[in-house]
Amino acid sequence: MKILPSNEIDYSENHSKQQVSSQISGPPTPRFLPVPSESVLVPNDKTINILLLGETGVDKSIFINAFANYLTFDSFEQAESSEPIVIIPVSFVMTVGDNFEERIVKFGELDRFDNENVNTLGQSITQHCKSYTFDLKRNEDDNRRKVRIIDTPGFGDTRGLDQDDQNMEHILQYINNVTHLNAICFLLKPNTSRLHIFFRTCLIQLFSLLGLTSSNNIIFCFTNARSTFYTPGNTASLLKTMLVSASMDNISFKKENTYCFDSEAFRYLVALQNGIPFADEEKEEYQMSWSTSVKESNRLIDYINKELTEYRIENEWQTIKHAQFEISYMIRPILETMRNTLRNIILWKNTLNQFIKLNAKPLHSRATRCLSCKGDLEQVAEFWIFSTRTHTIEKNGCLMCMCSLDQHVTIDYALSYTRLNITSDDVQNAMVERLTALSHASVEFAHFLIHTAYSTKDDPFLNGLVEMIAEETYTCEIKISNNFNKQLCEELSKLANEYEQRMNKKKSIQENINLPTVYKFIKIISEYPVVHEQIIAVKKRHRMMIEEYEYEVQKM
Template identity: 75%
Template sequence: MAKLLEKKSTEQSSGVIEHRAINPSGRLGSLYDGFRDILIGEINSKCRHQWQKSFESIKCELITGTVDSNFNLLKCIGIQSEIRLSLLLNTMKRSGIADVLNYPHRIDHYTRFLYYSWALGKSEYLETELSVLDNIDIWDPELNVTHIITSITFGIDLVIVLQLPPEDVIIKKIDNLLEKIRDEVRIDRHRILRLTSDDNDLLGNLARIKIYSNAPSLRNLTSVVDIFREIDVIKQCRRIRFPLNYTLRLVTMLDPQESETSLKSLYPLHAKKAEKFRPLSSSLNNRIEQNPLELRNSITYAETFLNENIPNLFDEHLADQLYKARTELSNIKDESKRNIQRLAKLVVDFRSGAEKTCEIDQMLLGNFQQVLKAGLNQLTQTLTQLEKKEHLITNLQQQHFDYMNEAENNIDQNDGLKTVEHKLLRSNQHKLFPCSNDTLNENNSSKLADLRQISEKHQSNSTLSLTCVDFSNCSFRPDEMVALPSNNIDYSENHTNQNVSSLDSIPQSPPTVPLSASPLVSNDETINILLLGETGVGKSTFINAFANYLIFQSLEQAESNEPIVVIPISFIMTTGENFEERTVKFGEIDSYNNENFNTVGQSVTQHCKSYTFDLKRSDNNRRRKLRIIDTPGFGDTRGVDQDERNMEYILQYMNNLTYLHAICFLLKPNSSRLNIFFRTCFMQLFSFLAPTAQRNIIFCFTNARSTFYTPGNTAPLLKTMLASLSTNNISFKQENTFCFDSESFRYLVALRNEIEFIDE
């Protein structure tokens, strides 16, 4: 270590710096901005240079990954400290092996890094030619030129990222093989790596392999054997050269400083930038580097955890917790970006000669950093809770339990245990509900074993369904683990007539709004239809399409006129041979406060809004209007609480209507599951309306062209859900079911956005 520090000190004092060739476009004579660590151009040079063959041994290291926020891979593979800092502060573009900072997957103790470096040789200016000012074209003094490349080492730089399977026996075997590969590569620089068929089979267990290199031909390979075979090809073809390292010389050191031909004497403006250049001390560089390094590692861990480690079932059961975690992560990323921008400016200013040490220290120790660290700690706690929940749900599923959280049954803080039991059992008479929360799970781990006994009893009774209810995120707190119903349960085969407590104790429904059961309406009357559906199902698009159907008699007529847009619209369309995505917009989006197009997964429609259409007069000269009431979609990414609020808004809006003639539910065909709030929506709606409402339900399926205008796989899901309701008067038949597609309207809007279509 002492020798390394001594070498660096000598290099800095002599104006010479050795840098890894992150940007491969450098040439002898390339100009370099040492303030930001970037290449900024080339100069014409007549200087002589020479080639020196390298006799350095091959470097090959095997590095084990970790989730530690201090893990510094760039340091492990020998990238210089100033370069590492510039890469972390984004003043230098990441390419070649440095692109490993953008590795999009989780790094943990199952991750291995195989680093390989081989030097072919060096091209450098002759030492006697370093008085170069009379042999080069002088550069623009406005450029931040501090250094010039006087030597380039060519070779191969390579990082192989390998993700091992989570199986201890296989991990040990793969590690042994990787160590064998490392040792063989180190021994003989000319030896071709050869693996046995058993070795190849073992490497076939790798979950993932990704290559980062200065050699483009290596980057897309996915086999260790292919990688080293291609390395051998590159070695044999000596004309193929990839920059490995740059030697940078301070431009004021190109000629004797006191001579009349020095840069300072001949071109004082050009020398001014280089004279200001000041590298960071090792201690200061390391202190600064630690900040963006820890931020980057923590953010990357959180992103990959949420994107890769969370099963799909979490979106159904833990939407609120996921939304909270993703919101926390988004806030931290924004704060981190501002933090890095401020640090980068201070570092550039320091390298430019300004005294910024105190400001840097203040920033690294200030309140902003404390807030950022507190946010990271909170996010870590949230992710830890999610990870525990993942293990719990997986364990329950292995024991044949379904999982449910309190939000799926509208349980709140005012509910007692009996009310909770009623809510759970009112439509699930043949289910058993073990109830607990995170605190009870942690403090009463022995009682979790009781679940196994229940599971074993379940094996002999196929009519009994088991669902574990989680109250961890609810203000209702059971005092101990309980199983509902609380009455004695017969687990025998005859368990088919289980007594369920009466629901009389549940509060009565609010006043109902009359719903006309007759298809006839009086003269000049307005027909009110409520439109309900999941977020993104296409309610607003349907209303727009409906308006155009009323105005235009044919598609040709609509094509030659401006489309009618009663609700602003925005959607993505794929066009062209390269499948480019374009955002199609139409309508005065900025002037409306009821539509939000900025947040994916949230309902575009924010509040209930009516759209009235004049219908044609009938033969008896009746004039009718149709009022379609657009509503916020349920299944909002903000969670079940937002769905509940939206439902309250809808019921309040309905309460202002004298009559509601029909309710139209919009659904997508071929859904794999119905949104968990869909059933709750039905129950709340019909507790609010008169019983006759059940005869005026319409089911509409959007985007139905893909299912040949049928309900597709959604039909059996809907039938099952309707059958589970306490009422059996809701019809789902051909007479009240309609399938359509609003593609023609999207086509009209796309035409107005100058998207071209090919007639086929």
């Protein structure tokens, strides 16, 4: 078996042609992601996407490895004689011999993203969402489908509920950028004494994004079930009680959507690779465990194929959480469009018949912008404009500067600027109307984020305007020929004052915008060409990050 990053599989040829050459001198140049075709950005609709959720310590990573083996090998004997599929590095303790000697069993290498934290007890082993794909065997129609399992950070992290909330927010952002889910799988242990308090919160937050109809796609899987004779055990009553108390009776918990597995057969296969001997009677037990788990794996896939309707993420459903994410993608595009519109209005007023066009390109996954470091200034149509200078964050800090990590913010795309000539007399009116519409929409969006979605206490649009004013003020201080930047600074200050007045007026009315109106604003503003191009860059980077964190199993 060979595990390859799926981005190397899907467009390795294009990737090699589009490698960005390193700069020998001068400031760091933004490293743009190769933009794959739309067919690469949108996963194959035939792929079965399974979102896997569960408490920290429930062994999701072990389960994924075992599940892949159960669905790949034709028999236990074939699995024994082959190298096991280990798509996620594993580490566990096994007791051997009459003296109960403890042996640490490890198999698989940490990948380039260090997604698996196998050495820190109590913390979620999986540090961020990552997906793994492998082929199913051909069915009776001679068709082959892929399974994509989306591995997620576990809830119940020892770092506390705040970390659980952060992990869940990351999970929701991740699935907001996939095309569909076939199943939402909760992995549990059958002999638990209580369900973690965050289990209910996880369901509530999941529905806050996907809506209640997604409950039809929920399935329950129990691992380590050999000890309870492959039943849900004590956990069944706890789960039923929780669903009733949380008024989630619409979530089915029956035989048809419940599956009991045991991962001991997989541990056995890995232990063989580590040279651990086993008695014949032990081998027989593992073989029985293998047979039962294979049957359950096939039953699960059959249920998904025949009984479940895939949940399309891209459908035009409306939830507060989804609107929050859509607005978050628009914050920088709106702010940059307003600033550049002001530049073009100033150029028009000075009868220069010039126009500055924005161009957006998605950046790599670890690209950030340092709030303390300044980029280089370039002159475009009389304006001094800071070029995008990206900083790359690694484990130990920033590779470009010594500033603290809290001074670095994620950046989805880099902007470049092109000067054009214009002659139309209708341009100014159109620019003024666009600026007014963007400013009004920004107030509605910010009010929604703060008072409806409760996703922030600060106003991201006002903060962005303040930062732009500071940037233009700094430009005027270091450049002598700064007349146009001074005008821009003054216009941005006026825009910020008008914005605050609108926001204060809206607060005084004490009326929250309703969800359909929010989506109406999202649709209108996102269709503005300049905003639209930047949003496309944001979403392309998010989709490509999904592919960056995806690995595919290939049979050798």
